Amino acid sequence: MMIDKYINMVTGIGKKLQSVVGDIEFIKYTRGVSDVGIENLRSLRSKLVDTKRKLYDILDFVRV
Amino acid sequence: MDKSTNLREKLSEIGRSKYWAEGAPESVIVPTTLGLVGTVLEPWTFPFIVSPLLASGVYSAYKTLKVRSMVEQLKKQGYTPEQAFKNAVKTVGNISNELDELKTGLKFDITKLTPKEREKLAEWLRGAIGDNKFAIKELDAIIG
Numbered sequence: 001m002m003i004d005k006y007i008n009m010v011t012g013i014g015k016k017l018q019s020v021v022g023d024i025e026f027i028k029y030t031r032g033v034s035d036v037g038i039e040n041l042r043s044l045r046s047k048l049v050d051t052k053r054k055l056y057d058i059l060d061f062v063r064v
Numbered sequence: 065m066d067k068s069t070n071l072r073e074k075l076s077e078i079g080r081s082k083y084w085a086e087g088a089p090e091s092v093i094v095p096t097t098l099g100l101v102g103t104v105l106e107p108w109t110f111p112f113i114v115s116p117l118l119a120s121g122v123y124s125a126y127k128t129l130k131v132r133s134m135v136e137q138l139k140k141q142g143y144t145p146e147q148a149f150k151n152a153v154k155t156v157g158n159i160s161n162e163l164d165e166l167k168t169g170l171k172f173d174i175t176k177l178t179p180k181e182r183e184k185l186a187e188w189l190r191g192a193i194g195d196n197k198f199a200i201k202e203l204d205a206i207i208g
Contacts, residue, residue, distance in 0.1 A: 002173055003181040009166050010188040015073070016155050016162075017195040022072030023152040024202045025079040029135045032145020033206055040149060045203045047156045052196045054163040059189045061170060062182050 020048070068141055071134050072148075078131050080198055 027036055177185070 002176055003184065006166070006170065006173075006177075006185055007188055009162065009169075010185065010192055013159055013162055013166075014188070014192045014195055016159050017192060017199060018076040019069055019072045020152045020155050020159075021076035021079060021195065021199045021202065022074070023148040023155075024199060024206070025075045025131070026072065026135060026138060026143065026148040027145045028202065028206050029075075029131055030139070030145050032148070035145040036149040038207060041203060041207050044149070044153055044156065045200060045207065047153070047160070048196060048200050048203070051156060051159050051163060052193065052200065054160065054167070055189060055193045055196060058163065058167050058170065059186055059193065061167070061174070062186050062189065 017051075068138060068143055071138050072151075075131065075134050075138075078127055078134075079202065080195075081127070 027033065027041075033041065174182075
């Protein structure tokens with residue numbers, strides 16, 4: 001069914017987001033902020049803001 | 065799925081569950097709650113109130129230990145904060161491309177989905193938005 005294809009896509013995206021959260025937690029618990037650099041983390045944040053905007057955009061499109 | 069991806073997903077689960085279970089750092093909740101309890105309730109009611117609070121402290125300590133052990137396992141595998149960052153950037157790039165593909169596909173197929181199917185898809189999207197928001201919140205916490 002077509003809906004399954006789209007739900008699988010969103011599930012895959014959700015799994016990837018969880019692995020991103022895992023990486024952030026790893027940096028947090030190893031106190032690796034100085035190894036990575038604040039500016040780099042800010043840049044990651046802005047990429048995540050961009051994906052959040054895309055997700056909301058798709059949600060608006062899908063909502064009946 | 066390799067071992068490190070599995071561990072990173074588990075770390076994510078614990079991070080999110082700790083966040084939703086506590087809502088705020090325990091060091092803030094417990095003294096505030098005990099202060100309120102002390103002013104409102106009779107002393108004989110204390111065991112009923114304090115025990116669950118202590119139990120939640122034990123649960124939180126258990127989770128912290130679990131996080132530490134997973135972090136240590138990843139470190140033993142040679143995983144570093146720099147690698148975690150590189151992987152996170154790469155994964156977010158892939159997510160961004162997949163979201164573009166998702167939107168293009170939906171532009172063609174949206175009329176083929178029933179209202180019920182669309183609502184189901186919207187629910188899954190809301191879940192992904194929750195994970196995305198949590199990732200931003202965690203970053204904000206470490207960036208300061």
